[in-house]
Amino acid sequence: MPKSDIEIAREANVKPITEIGAKLDMPADALMQYGPSKAKVSFEYLESLKSKSDGKLILVTAISPTPAGEGKTTTTVGLGDGLNRIGKKAMICLREPSLGPCFGMKGGAAGGGYAQVVPMEDINLHFTGDFHAITSAHNLLSALIDNHIYWGNELGIDERRVSWRRVLDMNDRALRDTVTSLGGVANGFPRQTGFDITVASEVMAIFCLADGLEDLQKRLGDIVVAYTRERKPIYCRDLKAEGPMTVLLKDALMPNFVQTLENNPAFIHGGPFANIAHGCNSVSATKSALKLADYVVTEAGFGADLGAEKFFDIKCRKAGLKPEAVVIVATVRALKMHGGVAKDALGDENVDAVKKGLENLGRHIANIAKFGVPAVVGINRFIKDSEAELAAIQAFTQTLGVDAVVCEHWGKGSEGTEELANKVVGLIDSGKADFKPLYDDALPLYDKINTVAQQIYGAEEAVADKKVRDQLKQWEDAGYGHLPVCMAKTQYSFSTDPNLRGAPSGHKVPVREVRLSAGAGFIVAICGEIMTMPGLPRVPAANSIHLDEAGLIQGLF
Known part of the structure; x- marks a missing residue:
């Protein structure tokens, strides 16, 4: 029986965090340590880096999530390790996990298998507070x-x-x-x-x-x-x-510095959800990483229709970031679910279902191209994936002019992402990136919402009653019309129906409510039945989390 994530993490050869900092020429006195294996990086040291040139920024995103799992965070960690394996000075930037999913249904957010950040238990629980x-x-x-x-x-x-x-x-x-x-x-x-x-x-x-x-x-x-x-x-x-x-x-704003299982550097800082917020780690961590490393791998929450769109249209727009490459994570299992296969039948080979589900991947590939950033598909391989199923994905992406690389980081660590790392470096070196947001600041607020609905979700239009439209007009009159929009929508579908998988088109996107986030600098459009306070499932993960006889935490995943 394979080891659990927490068992693998516990067996890791975790080095003192000062040694990890030394890989980035970071002095020990720049680190405010929270024990031997995690620290915050001081503002004074980060300020001293501002004159340095920036490294290359890589975004990891994914197809629309399913209960079968995609492994976006795992791939982010694996790619960071893979870049270091091929001799690049690289680090990763992730979000901090929320306790809600940890004790609910989704689990933690520290990666998995042999592509994790550690200390896993700390990161998934209270971390640095x-x-x-x-x-x-x-x-x-x-x-x-x-x-x-x-x-x-x-x-x-x-x-x-x-x-x-x-x-x-x-x-x-x-x-x-x-x-x-x-x-x-x-x-x-x-x-x-x-x-x-x-x-x-x-x-x-x-x-x-x-x-x-x-x-x-x-x-x-x-x-x-x-x-x-x-x-x-x-x-x-x-x-x-x-x-x-x-x-x-004050202290929380300093980025959190940890390491991967392979002792490579990572910032884990901030944690907005991508279905109800903008879904990216902190600007301070990303900008600092770009000064410390030649390649920075970051992720944006859920599928590319949510996380990547907000990464580009909110974070990059506001922070002046220019991503150079995108990795779109997909799995055979998830594509089969998008192709209509039930979860309990995912272990059976079904090339036709994979081909049907590829319309979801195709929509995400087309969407990323609209932002002017070149992409590669990372196929997060599971043990039961057949060669024919993997070949079907690769053949499909080739018709779109995009490579698909089979990745085995969960079981092999950086060895399993070496090919992906080389492919990403090649994409960056090609100089094809010409990043641009999806819409202009000057576009009216409702038109921005409609643009995302039509261009990213494949919808016929966004619909809202007069009260919502009047509210948007009032905010424009008050001087907030230049702000980007943050779409709060189910992560499971391009539509607002979580059960409508694949790549639906021609649907309506109902905007139930809009909220002004003047401090953050965006307008939130709440679509469909999305909730800003989730509930626990019938059998929450919390039921399995406990301390064993040795005082060790069990049940986290």
Whole structure:
């Protein structure tokens, strides 16, 4: 029986984090250590790197996810190791895992098999406390809003128009809609509100897009938290909340530095979901990595229709990043599911189902081309994949002018991604990259939403009622029309129906609600039935997580 991810991680030859830093010529005093194997990198040291030239940025994305798994994070880690194996100075940039999926259905986000980042248990649980700091900063603002209303409401906040909710880093459907301040006069003014998961917080988005502490504080101050009865916006800075929030986030903003199983360097920092937020690790970590290494491999959440689109249209647009290559991860198993095969039949060879499911991969390949960045497909191989099924994928991508490389990093580590690493370097050296966002800043907000729906999702159009359209027009009149849009949509389909796999076309994308994230610098369009506070499944992963007799954590994956 193969070893579990946690067993493999426990057997790793983990080196002192100072040795990993030395690979990047990083002095030991630049590291603020959290034990022997993880650290934060000091602002002073990162500031000293700003005059250095940038390395090459590589994005790892994937086809639309299925319960069969795709292995995007695993491939990101494997490619980083593979680049180091072929003699390149490379590092990876990942998001921090949320406790919600860890205890829910999806599991952790530290890779898998022999392509992992370590210490695996720490990364998947409390790590360096960044998410706790973000949760605390967010909820401090919530407390200051209610406190201001309680003590006379000098700003004239309309209690019916407080848009700022609370957050918790856990899947808890019971908190989606709540009533606060029950219990009489001493507890304040009752009002309806609710909780989002921490990774959907605007504070998380700001944290990941901020370029330093000064920018962080300014962005926090720009958050719109409520409106007056005259519809005048109330900002975080009006409550003098941005200062103490920045204090809570001061240490968290320093990137977290760890290593792979093969002792290669990695930043793991920030963690917005890609289905309800922008789905990328922090700008500070990515920019720092580009100064430290010649090649930087990063990932964006879920399929390319969500993570990659937001990486390009939000993160790269805002941070001035220019990606040089994209790896689109696919598996035979997932393609068979897109081709109509049930999960319990995925072990049987079915070339026809693979061919049918390839329409999903084809849509993602075509979408990436719209951003002007060359792509290669990384086939994350499973033991039961047949040669005929793998050949069908490669033959299909060749018709689109894109190579597909079979990768075996899960079982072989960097040896299994050596070919992919060489292919990616070749793509970069070809000089074909000419990155451009999908739409211009000047395009009206509704047209931006419609552009993503039509150009990326293959939809006929985005549809919204008059209230949503009027709200977008009001934000344009208030000076927010230049902002990009962040689509909150199911990750399982190009449509808003999670059960509609493959590459559906001609559907409608219903926009249920829009939210202004003025501090983060984007407009959130909530589509279909997507929830900003997920629930736990019938049998959550938490049921299997425990300490064994030796005091070791079991059940994490």
